[in-house]
Amino acid sequence: MMMRDGKDIYQKVLKYCETLHARWNLLEIRAIFLRRFLLQNVALELFLATRTAIMFAFNDEETVKKVVYQLPRVGVGVKYGLPQSRKTSLMTPRQLFKHSDMCLKWQKREISNFDYLMFLNTVAGRTFNDLSQYPVFPWILTNYTSDTLDLNVAANFRDLSKPIGALSENRRKFFQERYTSWSDDQIPAFHYGTHYSTPAFTLNWLLRIEPFSTMFINLHDGKFDHPDRILHSIKDTWERCQRDSHDVKELIPEMFYLPEMFRNSNRFNLGSRQDGAQVGDIVLPAWADSPEQFILMHRQALESDLVSCQLNQWIDLIFGYKQKGAEAVRAVNVFYHLTYEGSVNLKAVETPGQMEAIEQQIMSFGQTPSQLLTEAHPPRHSVMSMTPTIFRRLDDDLCMMMKYISNSPIVYLAANTFHQIPNPTVVGVAQNLVFSLNKWDNSYSYGASQRSALAMDPSNTDGTVQLPLTADPQLATANTAAILARRHLGDAFDQRLTVSCTNFVTTTDSKYIFACGYPDYSFRIVDTDTGKVRQAVYGHGDVVTCIARSETSLFSDCYVVTGSMDCTVVLWHWNGTQGYIAGEYNQPGETPSPRSILTGHEAAISSLCVSAEHGLVISGCEDGIILIHTTGSDLLRRIRGQGIVTQLSMSRECVLLALYDSKRIVTYSATARLLDESIAEDKIECLTITRDGEFAVTGSINGRISIWRVFPLTKLYTYQSLNTAVRSVSVAASHRFILGGLDSGAIVVYNADFNRWHYEYKHRYQQQAQQPQKAATPK
CATH class of the missing domain: 2.130.10.10 (YVTN repeat-like/Quinoprotein amine dehydrogenase)
Structure with missing residues (x-):
């Protein structure tokens, strides 16, 4: 719920609120973000331990600061690698991005493309609580007509260095001509009058599921839109984004994880198109047998190496140095001036009519994310450059086995x-309720020792063979009641x-x-x-x-x-x-x-x-x-x-x-x-x-x-x-090892090679494995 002036409740929000009043425990607040509302920094979004997010809009920035100083000192949370303080809550988006280590984690492939895009959206002010600032994701695929989709073929992917409005040469020329021929003295020149993320675009994606169905109906005066304008087919929507000067939308996060959005499960009567086709479930590409498979393939495409190596260029357009100014002009990436942060001072507006018109423009036609970078975003490291032996076949499945003196089965x-x-x-917890704390060595990697090891004696600590797992010293040789008491879960079950x-x-x-x-x-x-x-x-x-x-x-x-x-x-x-x-x-x-x-x-x-x-x-x-x-x-x-x-x-x-x-x-x-x-x-x-x-x-x-x-x-x-x-x-956690607790009272550790089974690398791995191994030639 968003509040204004401390009294006047933002009426349109009430249609979608389950209750008018609610309470939250301050100790459950885990992150606080400064947010924009109508392009003004007058809002706060609170994230709770229960994964609930609440957004409040206030009258002015001073009120925001007063509220922050009454809230716990949680900053924006350790999740983003930032200190826990009130100061971080009031940082600008650019400061938050600069002080976070998430960019480095993404470059080193410690986090996924999806998680990094969600981070950028969150820091840049995009929020699920405001449809005019909904999180934005890129269109990544171009092949929606073939029966099959090969994620290793570059031609199936969009050029992420270009904005969605300039992918087609005809549309690029159209928007460039609009910009260069603009002659209005009051309104600055722009390429696109409609933003790539607007309430109308977002609701059109999600109209088949509640509460977005109700929001969509209310947006169109109590009825669904004309059937020809309702999202009907992924292929048609993509083609329209290549030719229609009014359709420059990007995607939303749900396109990568929510198959339910493609089904008309509520059986809404969405009408028939001019060609006679009934609008129901979204028509998927031929290479997707179901919404679940579409989501799977779409997510794999997002995480592919082809996308990873150019995603930084799309970030430059949406969140970076090509978002505004001369670089945006060169990139054909300038939007209507009222979509940009700091473009208008609502307090200086003279009449209520002007105020209402500006607010309606901002809320209806979207808001550009806060600019996070003023220089080029660094690229992500290629999988092959980081781990050139990633496709090498493991010679041994077994890494080690560790056996305790007790023969009680390891049940957990x-x-x-x-x-x-x-x-x-x-x-490890055994069936006799004795538990063990076994040290794990994260520096261990396959091939560090000359052979895999079978360690039946946990007390062997002479270091002759490097192993990732070391037995709990309390249980290695101990048999006294005092020590066992420190490793027992108490009463019998x-x-x-x-x-x-x-x-x-x-x-x-x-x-x-x-x-x-x-x-x-x-x-x-x-x-x-x-x-x-x-x-x-x-x-x-x-x-x-x-x-x-x-x-x-x-x-x-x-x-x-x-x-x-x-x-x-x-x-x-x-x-x-x-x-x-x-x-x-x-x-x-x-x-x-x-x-x-x-x-x-x-x-x-x-x-x-x-x-x-x-x-x-x-x-x-x-x-x-x-x-x-x-x-x-x-x-x-x-x-x-x-x-x-x-x-x-x-x-x-x-x-x-x-x-x-x-x-x-x-x-x-x-x-x-x-x-x-x-x-x-x-x-x-x-x-x-x-x-x-x-x-x-x-x-x-x-x-x-x-x-x-x-x-x-x-x-x-x-x-x-x-x-x-x-x-x-x-x-x-590294996904490089699988551990098993055995009925014999032992722990087995296997080497794991999930890359061998990963969709994107499957064919490359097989080709690599099938290549004959050449013997080394002495020089």
């Missing part, structure tokens, strides 16, 4: 191996439970383990340094059977969700800074309080997953039902499957992976649409999805660890079978 593994963590650790990976989660820094299954109906947070229970949390009427947490970064808040034999699911808030499950007001010392209690199941909960990023809680139970709730406790979808829902996991692209009866793998969209399914050869004991969401890793009772593509669901590779069941799996 967490590879907390991010480079930002001072002490990267692999946490309820006898009705079979201890599995779904009973545990850890924090990213490995300081705390969350464990469930205790007979007193609690779940507990255990300090891994002392082995003491930090919190025992009660919220169920029977034994807690499974637990999960949402995605998180170091010391950040997250959601924790628990399921029970009482058929309920409870959502909790974890305060990452203080290290406790929060109460109602998120104050230290409070009794833990549920954020939501989710109902609807009629059998014991058997599996869970939660995403703060998407605001979803997904729960499965023993009768095969899967429920999808929002974190605000609204039930969205109900999926009826067959068999016990053994495990659930969801990718960042909202592809839900469900395992039934430890045998049948099924993938669904976030709207519960069945995407694919497969019957596994062996009984699957555990699974996890990689951080990029593209692959799944499973471990079976027959000792096999397999790699699967999540969409379309396909088994890609299986490591050599072990002589013992795999009870847990995890993937190192």
Whole structure:
């Protein structure tokens, strides 16, 4: 909700507000951004730990400063590599960009193109809370007519060094002539009167899903637009962007992650076009069999090396030095003057009529992002220049195996191996509830030692063979009760439970383990340094059977969700800074309080997953039902499957992976649409999805660890079978290693080569591998 003058509520916003009044806890604020409203720096956008964003518009900049000094000193958050202070909240977009390390991370390929574009949009003032400043993404493909799409062919990609209005030579000449022949003394010359990101363009992309359907109808006086102007076909829309002087739109982020926007699932009557075609679902290119496949291919195109190596030139046009001034003129990239920051002083406007006209112009025809750079943006390093051996085949799958003195099965593994963590650790929990903190060496790489190693004796520390994983010294040779107490999760679990990976989660820094299954109906947070229970949390009427947490970064808040034999699911808030499950007001010392209690199941909960990023809680139970709730406790979808829902996991692209009866793998969209399914050869004991969401890793009772593509669901590779069941799996943050917890009480580490299975590099890798190896010739 946006407020003006402290009293007058911006009336148009009220149509889309669920409630007029709301409250938010100040301690849950994680980032504060200075925002523009009607081109004036009079707004603030607050980002909460629950991934909620609220935007407020005030009367003037002084009020904004006063409000900031009453808010917590969180700056714009560690996510952007900036200090936590009120000063950073009031930095200009250019200062925020300059002081952030995100550009360097992108150059070094530590973050994806999608994440970097979202960062640029956020810093430059683009926000989902204002349609006139909606995030903007580039058109990247040109081939929407062929039956197939090869992402290794440059001709299929747009020239990102040119603005969308100047891709066609005819349109470029038209706009250049408009600029050079402009003769109005009051209005500066421009190439484009309509911005590449306007409310009308944005709503036209999203009109098939709410609340954008309602917004679109209200924009057109209570009805849908003429059918010939409604988005009907990706191919037609792209062609119109090459010839129509009024259509210079770029894309929106949803084009890379939201397949639901292409379906007319609400069955709106959108009319018929002049050629007789009924407007319904968006017509996709022939190379996309479904919206999900279009999104997959579109995202892979965005992350391709061909786009990566020229994306900096598009950034120069949208956020950089070619956005305004002489460089913009040379690049045919000048927009109507009222779209630019600082172009008008609303306080100097003399009459209400003039004020209303200017405001309407700004809101209807878009706003240019804040300029972040005044010089050329540095290019991204090529994959081949950074890692020239990336396509080299790994000679050995096995990296190492580590065996403990105890033979208790390793039922849970967490590879907390991010480079930002001072002490990267692999946490292991055995069936006897003894846990281990095993040191991980991020500097280790395949080929550093002459051979792979089988380390059956964890006490071997003479350094003769370099290994990535070092056994917890507390457990290597110890057998005293005092030391074991520091590595034990306390009371035994309820006898009705079979201890599995779904009973545990850890924090990213490995300081705390969350464990469930205790007979007193609690779940507990255990300090891994002392082995003491930090919190025992009660919220169920029977034994807690499974637990999960949402995605998180170091010391950040997250959601924790628990399921029970009482058929309920409870959502909790974890305060990452203080290290406790929060109460109602998120104050230290409070009794833990549920954020939501989710109902609807009629059998014991058997599996869970939660995403703060998407605001979803997904729960499965023993009768095969899967429920999808929002974190605000609204039930969205109900999926009826067959068999016990053994495990659930969801990718960042909202592809839900469900395992039934430890045998049948099924993938669904976030709207519960069945995407694919497969019957596994062996009984699957555990699974996890990689951080990029593209692959799944499973471990079976027959000792096999397999790699699967999540969409379309396909088994890609299986490591050599072990002589013992795999009870847990995890993937190192670098994606270079896969770890398995074995029934024999050992941890196995495999070398992983996901590039071998990645779509873009698949053909190149195969060609590289098929080339004959030439023997070295002595000189």
